[in-house]
Every structure is written in structure tokens, then in C-alpha cells.
Amino acid sequence: MNNPFENITILDFTHVYSGPYCTMLFADLGARVIKVERPGSGDDTRHYLPFKNNESGYFAYLNRNKESITLDLKSPEGKEIALGLMKQSDIVIENFSAGTMEKLGLSYEEARKVHPDIIYASISGFGQTGPLCHKAAYDNIAQAMSGLLRVTGYPDQPPVKVGVSIADANAGIHAAFCLMAALYYHEHTGKGQYIDISMMETTMSVLENFVIQYTLNGVVPERMGNEHSASAPFDVYVTKDDYVAVATASNRLFSRMQDAMGMDIMSDPRFAENTLRRKNYVELKPIIGAWMKEHTTADIVSLFDQAGVPVAPLLRIDELVHHPQIRQRGMMETQHHPIIGDFEMPGFPAHFSEIQTPVRKAAPLLGADTDDVLAVMLGFSKEKIQELKDRDIV
Amino acid sequence: MNNPFENITILDFTHVYSGPYCTMLFADLGARVIKVERPGSGDDTRHYLPFKNNESGYFAYLNRNKESITLDLKSPEGKEIALGLMKQSDIVIENFSAGTMEKLGLSYEEARKVHPDIIYASISGFGQTGPLCHKAAYDNIAQAMSGLLRVTGYPDQPPVKVGVSIADANAGIHAAFCLMAALYYHEHTGKGQYIDISMMETTMSVLENFVIQYTLNGVVPERMGNEHSASAPFDVYVTKDDYVAVATASNRLFSRMQDAMGMDIMSDPRFAENTLRRKNYVELKPIIGAWMKEHTTADIVSLFDQAGVPVAPLLRIDELVHHPQIRQRGMMETQHHPIIGDFEMPGFPAHFSEIQTPVRKAAPLLGADTDDVLAVMLGFSKEKIQELKDRDIV
Known part of the structure; x- marks a missing residue:
């Protein structure tokens, strides 16, 4: 098999949802995604429900096909290791608060010094510039600040957020598109670049005609329940039963x-x-x-x-999972996880005639690939790795 | 300037929202997007609100940076012209009901005959296969069939759809990612391919941990208003005023x-x-x-x-548009439209350090580029083009 995505290495500093959704798509294509996690606790979502055998299904779903290494980025050795891995990676992606990677000495500028044509993407609530760049954001904050929350719900009821964390997911898939564009650009120009993606802007970008209603005619669109501004019914x-x-x-x-x-x-x-x-x-x-x-x-x-x-x-989640349309198109995949056991998860959300997108491997246990990555990519000896472990650096 | 996206030509058979959002992102990068529209009426959204000077802002926003040709795909000449253009395009994208392009003689199989390594994407409600493949879908139907509608809203109120057409937009951005992946694959293998994208599956893919709650523990997640299953508050x-x-x-x-x-x-x-x-x-x-x-x-x-x-x-749309964060990051762009005049629209939703993504030109009037495309790409004479116009084929 000749899968060109296997030659792409992504050093993944993301956590929770937006970034991990983005890198899941790349991992499904076959890219090597090395997830960098805090020693001890790892990605927050390792502690998010649902659980089975004390292991998080949230994490197991979104981090399939990836590798995991632990690294204390605040230690000098951790920073050196991160830069050493950036040198050998095609893409760096992170979704810390703006300024965090700078403080750690792992900014795009630092990454460029060791790898001049690296592609480096940051996902944040409001972007890396502007008056809100340091403002903390969770999905509901981004839904509120992008106008989406206010226009969802019944007119005679309070506004309501989208049931799932759509501002996160939407930022993640936009980031994936931008990274793929940057890879294409790199192929043709040899140049890397920095990409600044915000949840506020990517959510604003999917408000259909709502922004234009205001800029064209000064109309401020309000929420209208299940109705549509242009059609009825x-x-x-x-109904009688639902x-x-x-x-x-x-x-x-x-x-x-x-x-x-x-x-x-x-x-x-x-x-x-x-x-x-x-x-x-x-x-x-x-x-x-x-x-x-x-x-x-x-x-x-x-x-x-x-x-x-x-x-x-209005399908319930169980009806969705068992729906013949989902089943016949192979949208659910079963994967064996060493702790959870066999479980089903949604597969890659599109079907290519050539590119293969299987769930090849279970999500990694915390730090499962630390030894291998440090030994193979950085040439570290077993003794050196053990010493770093003893000091909680990896 | 060396913009590698300028060498990409997309023959765009999409209408309304999912497909046009996808190709807008490519057009913003600099790709040539040739939008194929019905003679006479064009894309339905040319008749969607908001209007100014009888021109649709909905259309003008989502179709900036594109070209427009008219073509009666049901006529033998229209089909021949479409195949002639496919021969010279890198990407074909369509979002008709499943089976429509086959009936028109413009399926992927036909496209391959004239262009063996073409990349061809279809966006539909439920996909090109399975028991629902011919079922009609609008955004609210896809929200209902993917479980999203049922999990949005207050527990003591009926479910409510997301205020904007998120199932459409989300399918569009996933399609854009897949097309970019297929372009990268083509660079490395010389192979084109077919991509089958559905609103049902792409929406299911962004349900965060909802599907996993069911597959892991049999829990059927219900809507919970503005609350989150894992955190509180x-x-x-x-508040006192809002x-x-x-x-x-x-x-x-x-x-x-x-x-x-x-x-x-x-x-x-x-x-x-x-x-x-x-x-x-x-x-x-x-x-x-x-x-x-x-x-x-x-x-x-x-x-x-x-x-x-x-x-x-909870920002209103007018507050969003005027927000300093949006302004200072240049997320709103002004474009002069020949009929609407100057108006503001959201720009490309991310910021690259190298790739430029300006709104370069206004959305095309219906068929504005027909003459140029037929003359330059297919070598048609003025007389031949006039004859096709007289017969309502273009």
C-alpha cells in the first residue's frame, strides 16, 4: 500500500475536543499523530465521562489511531525534547490559551528555529491577537460570543446552546482544512507557516445568512425555534406520540x-x-x-x-446508532481497547474510493509510546529515558 | 506572487449552502471555482433573503470569488459542455439528490472517462448508498436524523433545532477537508477518486461524547438545556437585565x-x-x-x-459584527457588488501567515462568465455561444 499520509508526522499538543477532533481526522487518514500529554494526569478528557472499567470512552473515541507520550513542558529537558520532536515533525498543533506556548519557549518562532518550514496551528477561543486573545473559552462561551447561542431556541423561551460542543468541533474541522491547505502549499512552495484559528470566528463563519441580514438591511435576526426565515412549513x-x-x-x-x-x-x-x-x-x-x-x-x-x-x-442517540443507514454504510466501527474491551464508535465521517480510513488501533494509554518515540526519534538510551521518568519529566 | 491554489480548477455543481460553503473556502484560497447554474433562475439562493436592490445577500456572501456559467444539464449540448469542462477541471463537486448526476450522464464514472484522475465529491443528506440514499434532506431533516435536534433544548420543553443550518455547513467543511486530502493524495500518487459525504454522518461525527455514552454504557443522552453532562456550573x-x-x-x-x-x-x-x-x-x-x-x-x-x-x-448578531475582537482581527471584509453596492461580510475564518485569503471579487451575476469559459476553455466561437443562448442551453 502506498499511503502518502503515513509520511506526515503531527506533534499534537491539543487537549479536550477541538484539537483532538482535528488530529483524529488526520490520524484516520494514516498520519502519525504523536499526542503530548502531562505526566500523571494526561489530557483532561481521560477523566471525562462516559467510563467503562474506569477508562474514559470520551478519550478513547477521539484519540484512536494516535500515539501518546508524556512530557513536562515546564522543565528544561521537556522543552528540549519538544523542540527535538518539532524538528522531525511536519505539523505542530496546540490549543492552549494564547501565550502559553510562548511562555514555554515552544512558540512558532522557536519551532521555526529548529525547523524552518514547519506548519504550526493554534486553536483558541478568540484568536492570538485582539483585545480578547487572553480570555478563557469553553464551548458555551464561544457559542455565546459568536451569536449562535442567542439565535438558538424558542422565541418565547430563553436562548439555549447547541446540545453538543459544536463550537469546539467546528473549530477543529476548520483547523483540519487549513492544515491540509498548508500541507498542499508546502508541497508547492517549500514554505511552512503559522495558522491562527479561533472558535469565535469559525462559528461566526457558519451562521448562514444571519450576519448578512444585519450588514445588508440592519435586521438583527432573532431565534425562531424550529422555523426557517425563508420557508414554511x-x-x-x-404528533400523536412524539x-x-x-x-x-x-x-x-x-x-x-x-x-x-x-x-x-x-x-x-x-x-x-x-x-x-x-x-x-x-x-x-x-x-x-x-x-x-x-x-x-x-x-x-x-x-x-x-x-x-x-x-x-427526531432520532434518539440509540436509534441513530442502530439505524440501517448508519449500519449499511459502515459508519460505526468496533475497536478493541486494552482496558475498555471491544466497543463501537463512529468512524471517519466520509467515504473515499481510494484513501483508506480505518480505526487501526485503540487510543493509547497515557505515555504508551514515550519510550519508543524518545528512543527512535531522539536516540535516547533506556537509561536516559528511565532517568527522565524517575524525575517525572516524561 | 506564487499561489499554488490558483492552479486548481473546481467545477462546482452545488447549490444552496453545504456545497457553496465548501467551494467558498477554496475560492478564498485562490482556487478557480466555476459555478454551474440553471439558465434563467440559477442557484435557489439567488432568491433567498436578505435582499438589497432585489439582489440576494445570501448568494453574494457565499459565492464571492467564484465565476458563474449557466448550463442546461438536461440538454445533450449541456451535458457535452459539462464533460468538456470536467476534462479541464481538477475537482468536480455536486450536492444534488443521490442519482441525479447519474441520470444526467455526469456521474463520477462518466467524468473518469474524460478525465481519469479527476477528484469528484458528492454531498447529500444520507449518502450515495444505503436505504435512505434517495431520501430528500434539508438541514432540519439532517439535524433530526443525526440525533442533534433531539439533544438540543431544555429538558422540560420540546427539542429545538440549532438556529442556523449547521448540518449543511458542517457537511460543507468536512467536504472541504476531504477534497484537500484528495488533492494531497493526488500529488503523491497521481490518482483521483470519488468522495461520498453525507449530512447525517458528518453531523453524527460532531456529537462529542453522546454516541459513546450509548455504546459504552447504554445511556441514551437527553437534552439538558445550557448545562453540560460533566461540569457545573x-x-x-x-441576570438583572439579560x-x-x-x-x-x-x-x-x-x-x-x-x-x-x-x-x-x-x-x-x-x-x-x-x-x-x-x-x-x-x-x-x-x-x-x-x-x-x-x-x-x-x-x-x-x-x-x-x-x-x-x-x-449572549451576543446579538449586531453586537458580534461590531465587536472589537472581530474588527481588530479583520474578520469582516467589505466588497463592492455591482448591484448591492458596498457591503460587509465575514471573511475567511482563519488566519494564515503565508496563504492569502482576500475577498477579491464580488459574487458573479448569473452566467457572468459563460462567454469567457466557453470561449477560452472549450474554444467556442461567438456565434456558437449565441446560438446556445438563443436555445436556452446556456
């Missing part, structure tokens, strides 16, 4: 929907066109809602699916 | 917070550790909530910022 309804999501953005789709419901709604001039249905949705919603309440979700999905109307049940 | 509170988001995931941070509040909470054994605060949060929440209601958001943010406690107001 584009909503979630209460909920159902539907989306009709055209007369073609709405016509199919009213036929499936056995109703004639479009002959009412208030509801004849998508723009009118959106404008008069407050009157249309109860008409459709009354019908939905008389039918089960399963019946509505079946009926609308047959009619070609975009429709969906 | 990690929440949004009502809301505020806070995040404390450790004793260090919570200690700072109680000091800033002038309270001693941690000496109560129920709240001594993060795990206990999470466990007893139903009792802790009203204690903190009462304090929050007596203070304004601005005062709380100022106080907590000084104390190093992660905190944020």
Missing part, C-alpha cells in the same frame, strides 16, 4: 404534502405560495399541527417518505 | 468565581468538588442564580473577566 410538529420534522421550500413539495395529508390548503390564497405560507405561517401552523396531532410519527414519516416530502423523526 | 443564567454564560470545570475556576461573587460556596460539602457540584447542581443553581439576578450582565462579565472565570454575554 419548515418546522417540527407535535415529534416530526418537515421541510417544504417550494410549491412542488407543499403540494405533495397536502396531497399526502388528504387536504387542500393551497387553494386558500393565504397559503398559495411559499412566501405567503411563510408570511401567514401563524395561521397555517395550527391547521397542519392539528392534522399532525392525529397521526403517529411513524405513520407520518412513512406517508411523507412515499410522497417525496422531506420528513424525519 | 456550566450554564446560562438570567443573560450570561459561565463555565467552571475545575475547583480552580469555581474558586475564582465564588471569590468574585463574594461568596463561600465550596465549604459546603455538597459543592466542594466539580463532580459534587454537577451531582448537586439542582441545589447549587438557585444559589448562583439568585446572585446573578441581582447583577447586570455587563457587571458580571467585567467582574468575572478580571477574575479569570470563563464568562460571556
